Amino acid sequence: MLRSSSKTILIIAAAVIIVVAAVYLIVGPLGNGTDRSGAPAGGGEAAVLAPYATGAMENFKQEVPAKAAPDLAFKDGDGKDVRLSDFRGKLVLLNLWATWCVPCREEMPALNRLEAAMGSDRFQVLALSVDKDGHDLAKAFLAEVKADHIALYNDPTSRASFAMKAFGLPTTVLLSPEGKEVGRLVGPAHWDGPEARALVEAALKAYPAR
Template sequence: MIAGPQINGSGGTGGSGGGSSPLAGYVTGPVGNFQPAATPEPVPDLEFHDKDGKTVHLSDFRGRLVLLNLWATWCVPCREEMSALDGLQAALGSDRFQVLALSVDKDGLELARAFLKEVKAGHLGLYNDPTSGANFKVRGYGLPTTLLVSPDGKELGRIVGPAEWNAPEAHALIEAAIKLSGR
């Protein structure tokens, strides 16, 4: 059951201009900085590495709603929100939804692996973009930048800066997006 406003809420604008999004009514409290996309646009097919160093692409996650969080170990707000992202993945992660926390640390997987272990983020997968190109490709203007990506690879909205992703309002936003995606 989705708590909060009705799915047909109005207001809110995305990066592509004005208009309304069905997610606008869920932009409140700890996710009040979420900017729903008025017209969802395709997200570039990012290339990065998994925990074993294998090359993967964002398109490998098609078919599920993805919360793509770009972060780095040296980014203080990124460090602070990691436990909330881990909690969101623990609560809602499934074949319908995944938090994809993508480290853009140039020093690679081992630095990110040590950090996730240090903060006890055991529900998040380990992914790294050692080129740091992902942030530029998605037009991220700082870290953390978090995009909500539809199962067909389109940006439903974003937050630049940290958010309390394990809060009830964030759960309601994600649950609404899952329902909208028809999954």
């Protein structure tokens, strides 16, 4: 009788192992919430950019799922009204900066080189100065550092920082073509390095224009 019970237990244990192994092969490790393609179980959004948060991009944090960004209002280089929604249809790297912010000034040339290398109808570096009444200051600084690939945009109200919950400068937010925040990096970074380019390229694939 005891032997029969032992055999039954062994058979049940073996069956459980087989079922668990089958589930592992189909959906991956239990509890990771993703299928074998890296997409979350149930068809949600995956943290596809997380593997690119290395080196110069180690402080980049992906927003999963992506969230709608506020439709910021600001001025272009000619003083005309512009909204963030005007840039829909392309991946946007929104950099909030100010002329009084030393780290912002130091990273601007790198942002300019990134725009020069990767700027297109699919991707744009949007450097938004939040200097109060700082149009002329921002324009003079961009000219000083020869940021000839960066267009001048200014928010004289500085409301953009509060709307984007950017409590420190610089803050750089990656926006999808649909205008959703897919991630951000707080603080300065080497935006012209290979890690930054790899991150942008991965985002272009993950969030294609529609």
